[in-house]
Amino acid sequence: MTIARAALAASTPRSGSRDRAVDLVRAACIAGVVMLHAMMVGVAVTGGVPSFVNASDGTWWVVPLSWVLQVMPLFFVIGGFSAATAYRRARERGGDAVGFVAGRVQRLLRPAIVTIGIVGLLLALLASAGVPADLVALAGFxxxxPLWFLGVFLVCQALVPALLRLHERAPYATIAALTIAATGVDVARMQSGIDGLGFLNLAFVWLALQQLGFFLADGRIDALSRRARTIAAIGAVAALAASFVSGIHSPDLVANINPPTTALLLVGVVHTALFSLLREPIARFADRPVVRRVTDFVTPRAMTVYLWHMPVLLGLAGLTAASALWTGMPLPAVDSGLWWLTRPAWLALALAVTAAVVVVAARVEAMTPPPLTSSGRRAGLGVLAGTAAVAMLLVAGTTVITATIAVALLAGALRLARADAPARVEGGQRIVRSLVDRVQVSAHPAP
Structure with missing residues (x-):
């Protein structure tokens, strides 16, 4: 057994068990996203007219806050770790790539179709209630x-079987190729001044981070000496600092996500090295009863939490504005001392209401039948349909019409990621063959 495999065997739970450290980090990432977006909610009422702004625009605190709460790189690394582990276990049980992709389509898009459908209905209700069209459009926007994550993560997970094969054959060449491609996109964007080129890194940056998760799943990172992992973390931080000082990357890590830049790769290296170094104490902490209950709640509902936190924040912002209009009480100015005093209560309320909504939403999603093995063509079309739905909402905005079209596309994607239609055809063919056999027997009775 190689050193990497030995480390993997020592650090990874047996089949059928959960990796508590990974689950806790995933839950923390989701909570970090909710808190980051909650901090960006700004509500004001001026002259009897409500306005909703990004509270972080032009503020000093967004930069240090982004260093703490920009957890998307780690989320993709953990996603790569979990996907590689799950796919390898599926292969051991006789599963294949098609079944894995079909399962990922079902797991990611079932929560999405519920959320987008209800949001479309709510937008229609707001418009019919006389809410100004610009506010309805802003809510949809x-x-x-945040739906970019659903589309990108769906594509990344769908490519896991192919990229894991490449990783198993040439691990360093594969991640190096993705990293070089991401760097090339950054250079081309900076040299040309065409920011749109940066969106090519929606593929290269996030796939490279997912590929880093494969190394974590192999045990290769845990097999490194503590000195090597510490040097990697310090080196990545130094490279980040140099890129900030030189102007290559913005020190605001939220700005580095739209479009994605190679700064996120360095953040991913820091996060992964620190997770590996602290994995044992994280696992011990995660095994505490209260912490375990939290992670057990979040883990199977991670995508549901992600999809529902923004409607919850928008709803709370709307209720805040309505309350101020109704009572006449002034709202604290964004970034004022009183505004900051209210942030802990606001964050706690956002997390609590999101959790309550998720409990209800998850029950609706659970009513959908579990995924069945699909064909490769159908599963691929399901990924394309799901990605198209998200892309349309990002480009055209979320309206009643686009939400309706998106729901139709997502329903098609979920249908394509199931094999019950071919199964019925095959069943029908068996019935027809049986009837034909009976007719032939009747036409040619035994002597």
Whole structure:
């Protein structure tokens, strides 16, 4: 057994068990996203007219806050770790790539079709209630912004079987190729001044981070000496600092996500090295009863929490504005001392209401039948349909019409990621063959 495999065997739970450290980090990432977006909610009422702004625009605190709460790189690393582990276990049980992709389509898009459908209905209700069209449009825009993650993560997970094969054959060459491609996109964007080129890194940056998760799943990172992992973390931080000082990357890590830049790769290296170094104490902490209950709640509902937190924040912002209009009480100015005093209560309320909504939403999603093995063509079309739905909402905005079209596309994607239609055809063919056999027997009775 190689050193990497030995480390993997020592650090990874047996089949059928959960990796508590990974689950806790995933839950922390989701909570970090909710808190980051909650901090960006700004509500004001001026002259009897409500306005909703990004509270972080032009503020000093967004930079240090982004260093703490920009957890998307770690989320993709953990996603790569979990996907590689799950796919390898599926292969051991006789599963294949098609079944894995079909399962990922079902797991990611079932929560999405519920959320987008209800949001479309709510937008229609707001418009019919006389809410100004610009506020309805703003709500749809704000809801759609975080959906980029759903589309990108779906594509990344769908490519896991192919990229894991490449990783198993040439691990360093594969991640190096993705990293070089991401760097090339950054250079081309900076040299040309065309920011749109940066969106090519929606593929290269996030796939490279997912590939880093494969190394974590192999045990290769845990097999490194503590000195080597510490040097990697310090080196990545130094490279980040140099890129900030030189102007290559913005020190605001939230700005580095739209479009994605190679700064996120360095953040991913820091996060991964620190997770590996602290994995044992994290696992011990995660095994505490209260912490375990939290992670057990979040783990199977991670995508549901992500999808529902923005509608919850928008709803709370709307209720805040309505309350101020109704009572006449002034709202604290964004970034004022009183505004900061209210942030802990605001964050706690956002997390609590999101959790309550998720409990209900998860029950609706659980009513959908579990995924069945699909064909490769159907599963691939399901990924394309799901990605198209998200892309449409991001480009055209979330409206009643686009939400309706997106729901139709997502329903098609979920249908394509199931094999019950071919199964019925095959069943029908068996019935027809049986009837034909009977007719032939009747036409040619035994002597």
């Amino acid at each position: 704000r809801f759609g912004q």
